[in-house]
Amino acid sequence: MLEEIRQELDELKRLGLYRSMRQVQGAQGSRVVLDGKEVVLFCSNNYLGLADHPLLKEAAIRAVERFGTGSGAARLVSGTMELHGELERRIAAFKGTEAALVFNAGYAANVGIIGALAGKGDVIFSDRLNHASIVDGAILSRARLVRYPHNDLAALRRLLQNTDCQGRRLIVTDGVFSMDGDLAPLAGIKALKEEFGCLLMVDDAHGCGVLGEHGRGSAEWCGVADGVDIQMGTLGKALGSFGAYAAAKQEIIEYLVNRARSFIFSTSLPPAVLAASIAAL
Numbered sequence: 001m002l003e004e005i006r007q008e009l010d011e012l013k014r015l016g017l018y019r020s021m022r023q024v025q026g027a028q029g030s031r032v033v034l035d036g037k038e039v040v041l042f043c044s045n046n047y048l049g050l051a052d053h054p055l056l057k058e059a060a061i062r063a064v065e066r067f068g069t070g071s072g073a074a075r076l077v078s079g080t081m082e083l084h085g086e087l088e089r090r091i092a093a094f095k096g097t098e099a100a101l102v103f104n105a106g107y108a109a110n111v112g113i114i115g116a117l118a119g120k121g122d123v124i125f126s127d128r129l130n131h132a133s134i135v136d137g138a139i140l141s142r143a144r145l146v147r148y149p150h151n152d153l154a155a156l157r158r159l160l161q162n163t164d165c166q167g168r169r170l171i172v173t174d175g176v177f178s179m180d181g182d183l184a185p186l187a188g189i190k191a192l193k194e195e196f197g198c199l200l201m202v203d204d205a206h207g208c209g210v211l212g213e214h215g216r217g218s219a220e221w222c223g224v225a226d227g228v229d230i231q232m233g234t235l236g237k238a239l240g241s242f243g244a245y246a247a248a249k250q251e252i253i254e255y256l257v258n259r260a261r262s263f264i265f266s267t268s269l270p271p272a273v274l275a276a277s278i279a280a281l
């Protein structure tokens with residue numbers, strides 16, 4: 001068994017696909033120390049430099065003093081603290097939606113939201129370059145997964161026309177694509193969603209905080225905020241903290257509370273992290 005694993009690792013090395021972690025010294029910033037040398041950091045998602053901001057650090061420290069270090073349980077048990085509600089109200093206000101729900105990470109959010117919204121008998125239409133967590137959420141949901149060519153509205157329309165579905169249809173796309181940095185054509189996707197009566201979910205991990213007049217993300221940038229049913233975003237990139245959210249109408253948020261397994265069965269975020277996100281917003 002270990003021998004097989006060793007061979008597979010060697011094979012990865014041979015193919016140039018072996019990965020290992022490089023350790024950064026000190027706090028995250030535009031310049032960090034790597035192997036004893038100062039370098040300029042271009043690959044981080046800490047777009048606004050908030051990960052080491054004095055106001056976020058102070059908010060986190062104060063939250064620890066007042067509320068402790070852990071939440072002790074999942075949200076539906078006893079893990080809902082004052083700061084969870086405050087952060088959700090602020091996210092909803094920031095995104096201009098009726099409600100919001102905090103998840104423990106973007107990965108957990110996508111797996112939970114997609115698994116809640118789609119299941120057996122439903123179809124998920126997913127851009128071919130969508131983030132791995134969307135793909136994993138779609139696979140776990142047991143819905144049929146239809147991947148459409150990257151940002152190709154004509155192909156998406158054909159697939160919507162030609163795919164039989166008695167259940168729900170969910171279109172899901174990154175707002176800003178995490179590897180190429182290009183944007184989804186959200187106005188065109190919104191028009192298709194309306195024409196075919198689908199739900200639309202946008203993963204705005206890289207758009208939240210940096211795109212649009214108020215930094216609300218790619219839906220604001222494209223002028224379609226009202227047409228996106230579920231705006232998912234993360235708190236660990238531009239916002240300098242950790243966690244993720246879904247922003248949507250009240251019914252959808254209530255539904256996620258009752259159906260999203262990564263929300264239901266996981267200990268909630270701790271006070272320091274919530275306070276940092278609130279300060280960032």
Ligand SMILES: *Cc1c(COP(=O)(O)O)cnc(C)c1O
Pocket residue numbers: 105106107108110131133174177178203205206234235236243244
């Ligand atoms: C980073 C990222 C995620 C995962 O978010 P985490 O909070 O890091 O788990 C999901 N979707 C996209 C598009 C991302 O870039």
